[in-house]
Amino acid sequence: MSAADEATQDLIARRNRLLGPAYRLFYEQPVQFVRGEGVWLYDASGHRYLDAYNNVASVGHCHxxxxxxxxxxxxxxxxxxxxxxxxxxxxxxxxxxxxxxxxxxxxxxxxxxxxxxxxxxxxxxxxxxxxxxxxxxxxxxxxxxxxxxxxxxxxxxxxxxxxxxxxxxxxxxxxxxxxxxxxxxxxxxxxxxxxxxxxxxxxxxxxxxxxxxxxxxxxxxxxxxxxxxxxxxxxxxxxxxxxxxxxxxxxxxxxxxxxxxxxxxxxxxxxxxxxxxxxxxxxxxxxxxxxxxxxxxxxxxxxxxxxxxxxxxxxxEGLVENARDTGAYLIKLIKGLQARHPLIAGVRGSGLFVGVELRSGGPNGTPATAEATRIVNLLRERRVLISSAGPHGNVLKIRPPLVFGTEHADMLIQRLDQALAELEVMSEQ
Amino acid sequence: MSAADEATQDLIARRNRLLGPAYRLFYEQPVQFVRGEGVWLYDASGHRYLDAYNNVASVGHCHxxxxxxxxxxxxxxxxxxxxxxxxxxxxxxxxxxxxxxxxxxxxxxxxxxxxxxxxxxxxxxxxxxxxxxxxxxxxxxxxxxxxxxxxxxxxxxxxxxxxxxxxxxxxxxxxxxxxxxxxxxxxxxxxxxxxxxxxxxxxxxxxxxxxxxxxxxxxxxxxxxxxxxxxxxxxxxxxxxxxxxxxxxxxxxxxxxxxxxxxxxxxxxxxxxxxxxxxxxxxxxxxxxxxxxxxxxxxxxxxxxxxxxxxxxxxxEGLVENARDTGAYLIKLIKGLQARHPLIAGVRGSGLFVGVELRSGGPNGTPATAEATRIVNLLRERRVLISSAGPHGNVLKIRPPLVFGTEHADMLIQRLDQALAELEVMSEQ
Known part of the structure; x- marks a missing residue:
């Protein structure tokens, strides 16, 4: 185990001891953030993560x-x-x-x-x-x-x-x-x-x-x-x-x-x-x-x-207009991924609130719950934060701070493309 | 009406229009505060009020x-x-x-x-x-x-x-x-x-x-x-x-x-x-x-x-000890007032949480609800903030920030003494 991983495990143990079992953490490998700025969150080692999930820091972390x-x-x-x-x-x-x-x-x-x-x-x-x-x-x-x-x-x-x-x-x-x-x-x-x-x-x-x-x-x-x-x-x-x-x-x-x-x-x-x-x-x-x-x-x-x-x-900062324009741009890019990744059964949303439904076997196939969880975790490894929603947990939930620009959408799409490809390779094995 | 009173009336009208009727204000003459420091709150005209009521700003306003x-x-x-x-x-x-x-x-x-x-x-x-x-x-x-x-x-x-x-x-x-x-x-x-x-x-x-x-x-x-x-x-x-x-x-x-x-x-x-x-x-x-x-x-x-x-x-700042000592000092002074003001039927509390029960006709008399309300408002006119509690609203509730010292207790007692005296004069008329 690396020193960073050990520090994380210590933090998790301390958390369980102090806060008890009703608390939950995101991700198979939970992440510790120490600083935020705009669409970025920084972990304890100084790595930056693209925040495509957090709607609370809506006008950007620490504006x-x-x-x-x-x-x-x-x-x-x-x-x-x-x-x-x-x-x-x-x-x-x-x-x-x-x-x-x-x-x-x-x-x-x-x-x-x-x-x-x-x-x-x-x-x-x-x-x-x-x-x-x-x-x-x-x-x-x-x-x-x-x-x-x-x-x-x-x-x-x-x-x-x-x-x-x-x-x-x-x-x-x-x-x-x-x-x-x-x-x-x-x-x-x-x-x-x-x-x-x-x-x-x-x-x-x-x-x-x-x-x-x-x-x-x-x-x-x-x-x-x-x-x-x-x-x-x-x-x-x-x-x-x-x-x-x-x-x-x-x-x-x-x-x-x-x-x-x-x-x-x-x-x-x-x-x-x-x-x-x-x-x-x-x-x-x-x-x-x-x-x-x-x-x-x-x-x-x-x-x-x-x-x-x-x-x-x-x-x-014209954030309503940015949500409209960047959101539309993002949805168009995700639709572009559908041709290469049939797991994407549908893309829905408005502005910077986007749901990407994953199903195995086409648009009317079975909800791809485990795959959605894998994608969320693979993106976390690639330092992009999203989550999943829906009764089957098979809808990728993309909901970034409203200062999210087209360059951030491009980065998200590139990493999502990679994660979907990696998932496809894994499932073929 | 003075300019300050007019400004207050405008603020109340604006508040009713924007926040609606489920909100309540303290005091017959509501007060607008613009600044706080330690045990003091300052109104828009720069007058300072001794805060003997607010337990939220417990370590002192704007510490x-x-x-x-x-x-x-x-x-x-x-x-x-x-x-x-x-x-x-x-x-x-x-x-x-x-x-x-x-x-x-x-x-x-x-x-x-x-x-x-x-x-x-x-x-x-x-x-x-x-x-x-x-x-x-x-x-x-x-x-x-x-x-x-x-x-x-x-x-x-x-x-x-x-x-x-x-x-x-x-x-x-x-x-x-x-x-x-x-x-x-x-x-x-x-x-x-x-x-x-x-x-x-x-x-x-x-x-x-x-x-x-x-x-x-x-x-x-x-x-x-x-x-x-x-x-x-x-x-x-x-x-x-x-x-x-x-x-x-x-x-x-x-x-x-x-x-x-x-x-x-x-x-x-x-x-x-x-x-x-x-x-x-x-x-x-x-x-x-x-x-x-x-x-x-x-x-x-x-x-x-x-x-x-x-x-x-x-x-x-040793605030638990201060609550204990100043609270005991305050209760002793209030008990000292009982001899001159029979309206005080009892003094209760612990530390800087003090209740002063007012009754007409001695310790077993009728709850002095209207009198408690008058005292709270008379103290507000004298720029000291307290409130009342209890099912009959006849218990003066004294609950200051914990940085309340003996000099503040002295000031509170002096004003409370005056307010009780004024009330007695009014009730004799």
Whole structure:
């Protein structure tokens, strides 16, 4: 074992001892990073890795404008929202300007889980309902209430659960009608079971289900059915939001929809724990009459400054446009690989959120789960970071910081080409 | 209206428009702070306020050692725990060294709510139970699952709830036996209702119930009864923890107890969103077999650096000892005020967590709710920040940053004396 490998093994042993067994590491050979800059992460030996996976450091690892905003405000004041402070209001105003006019308020939390959990509370309070519809491999968070709505965690549904799971959207013909049909069936099932529906909760790019972006607008009939049954539409923008999809700031925009509640998180502070929920004012009027909400760290001046700085960078560096253009370029290159690598059964996505479905035996073959895991690990050996998603784990999940350029896409494609070739050689042996 | 008052009114209107009606402000005349340093907060006109309330900025507002730690690490790397990083392990090791040896693992979240919600998940998983016992005016957090266990929020208990509320500890004779009796009765009631108990969850200084610290050890028989019924003891240290109680780092230490799970938050990063749960390893072994936990921002290198810096300052500046000594000095001075101000029915607390109960008509008189609110607002006019707690809101809650010295205690007492005198004059008119 090399000295570096020994150091890694020591670190893993120490981690298991201190943090316990509920923590997981990425990769067959876990990697230790010590520094980040733009699209690059550096390991302890100084090797740099192309980050094509991390959506949290969305405007680039350690972006100086965000770092400065955090450092400056942390030295001046960091307190809660029961005193008045302008910065949280400036941030709210900047955020709300990115939404359709029907979305009029924003509330701040620290994590996407807290934002989604708050959305559940608001939906229950405003509809009187308890039923939630989510997709079959969705992930919405780790609170007690959200694990029940996050089947990708693989936990058993509690007895008598009011959650209803529906199949993820397909990518074939009639995807729109089929998805709306599943939502309607779930609503009917609730009716039969005496459960009043509260909301349809979806990640607008269906990240954990395997990335489903097209056709634009396919969510609309499903949302109409939901509203006709008296329930709300909650757009979970924790993964697709903040420009990643390359068409405006929010994933729901591609569907020509205005949600009732919108939740956001991960990239919101470029790593600083900032998250939130935006809402139609009439819903919060009702919620505010019956309840209140206080989050000790939520909306503090440091978090708000980090959030404002992220919005600054997205605008100043044209990152939504870059997500659109580099994303389109990347998808074209991956499609180019399909001719040489039949394992690639399909390429889906929007902007810099791309899913590459691997199947053995053609587009309708069996999900290539083990192969996807191998590719992810082979790319890690080649110092490129991606992951996999979908119920079978056979969809390569490519979701880089938004400062990812065409030169980075070229490098990713070259290494992916090599990894696929190596996999093919291995499977022929 | 003065120009400053007009600016405040504009800010409040803007806040209502942007954040909506679920947010609340402190004080009849809300206050805008723009800067903090040590025990001081400064308003927009440059006036300084003595902070005798905020436990989050526990080592002092904007402590340079913590600010530098955050700024330095934010500029180097901020990523999640699925890659290896030493800082989260260093932080875990430092934290675990503050606990009894039976507590062997720590897991990181961003907020105390997330920590308590995780503790519920672990307790349910490890006991197979669903019943939780909390005190009648407890506060444990804002997630869907925790609002049900936070009666101080005033929300109705859902039908068929498995939560059982027990009276807060008293401060009279036999407090120990009475509290244990309430816990046993709740366990009996669960048994009759076919509910398997999961845990007794208490804030170890009963902050929202009105601050109950004595006699040391009074929790022990209650915890024994809980364990005899197969349930766990969760010590919520979000408010009492990190040295505030002046006797070691944790509130449970005064009770001579080792909890099964310990949750912590607020002061852990001096304002940076850091929180966590420490646990007996055998519980996480079971939880890890059945479940896993990932918190995107939890335990990131910046949060861990902030947490380490807080532990550094607590040790370097002797803040546990200061909490003990200044707290004892403060309680003595408040008791000195009792002779002149019969409204003070009792003084309770430990270290720099002090509750001053106000009653009209002597120690057994009626709770002086309106008077407590007036005192809090009169002190705000005199630029001293405190709040009130308890089911009747008649307990002045004094919980300053731990860098609070005897000179600050003197100032607080002088202003409190004035405010009580002014209240007495008003009530005679």
């Amino acid at each position: 100086p404008h965000v770092v400065q905003a955090i450092a400056r405000q942390a030295g001046v004041l960091n307190t809660h929202t029961r005193y008045l402070h302008e910065t949280v209001l400036d941030f709210a105003e900047r955020l709300l300007a990115t939404f359709p006019h029907q979305i009029g308020h924003v509330m701040f939390t620290c994590t996407g889980s807290e934002a989604n959990d708050l959305a559940l509370r608001v939906a229950r309070t405003c509809t009187g309902g308890t039923g939630f519809i989510v997709t079959a491999n969705a992930y919405h968070g780790v609170t007690s209430a959200l694990t029940e709505l996050s089947p990708s965690l693989g936990l058993p549904l509690p007895q008598g659960s009011h959650a209803r799971l529906i199949p993820a959207p397909g990518s074939g013909e009639n995807a729109t009608e089929i998805f709306a049909g599943h939502v309607s069936a779930a609503l009917e099932d609730m009716k039969r079971s005496g459960i009043r529906p509260a909301a349809l909760l979806v990640d607008t790019i269906f990240s954990s289900d395997g990335v489903f972006a097209d056709p634009p607008g396919f969510l609309r009939p499903a949302v109409e059915a939901t509203r006709a049954a008296g329930a709300l539409f909650i757009a979970d923008e924790v993964q697709p939001g903040f420009g990643r999809c390359g068409e405006g700031m929010w994933g729901f925009a591609r569907h020509g929809l205005v949600p009732d509640l919108v939740t956001m998180g991960k990239p919101m502070g470029n790593g600083h724990p900032v998250a939130g929920m935006a809402a139609r004012p009439e819903l919060l009027a009702e919620f505010g009459r019956r309840s209140r909400y206080f989050n000790t760290f939520g909306g503090n001046p440091v978090s708000a400054s980090a959030g404002i700085a992220v919005l600054d960078v997205i605008a100043a | 340079p050692h913590v600010v530098q730690a955050i700024a330095r690490q934010a500029g180097v790397l901020n990523t999640h725990t699925r890659y290896l990083h030493e800082t989260v392990l260093d932080f875990a090791e430092r934290l675990l060294a503050t606990f009894p040896h039976q507590i062997g693992h720590v897991m990181f979240t961003c907020t105390g709510s997330e920590a308590n919600d995780l503790a519920l998940r672990v307790a349910r998983t490890c006991t197979g139970g669903t019943g939780f016992i909390v005190t009648a005016n407890a506060y444990h957090g804002v997630t869907s699952a925790l609002t049900e266990l936070s009666p101080s929020l005033g929300l109705p208990l859902p039908q068929g709830s498995h939560a059982r509320l027990i009276p807060a500890p008293g401060s009279g004779e036999n407090a120990t036996e009475i509290f244990a009796g309430h816990v046993s009765a709740a366990l009996e009631d669960m048994k009759r209702s076919g509910i398997r108990p999961a845990a007794l969850l208490v804030d170890t200084i009963f902050s929202s119930d009105g601050v109950f610290a004595d006699p040391p050890g009074f929790l022990r028989p209650a915890v024994e009864a809980t364990r005899a019924a197969g349930a766990l003891f969760i010590a919520d240290e979000v408010q009492p923890g990190f040295g505030r109680c002046g006797e070691g780092m944790w509130g449970f230490a005064r009770h001579g107890l080792v909890p099964d799970l310990v949750t912590m938050g607020k002061p852990m990063g001096n304002g940076h969103p850091v929180a966590g749960m420490a646990a007996r390893p055998e519980l996480l072994a079971e939880f890890g077999r059945r479940s896993r936990y990932f918190n995107t921002f939890g335990g990131n290198p910046v949060s861990a650096s902030a947490g380490i810096a807080v532990l550094d300052v607590i040790a370097a």
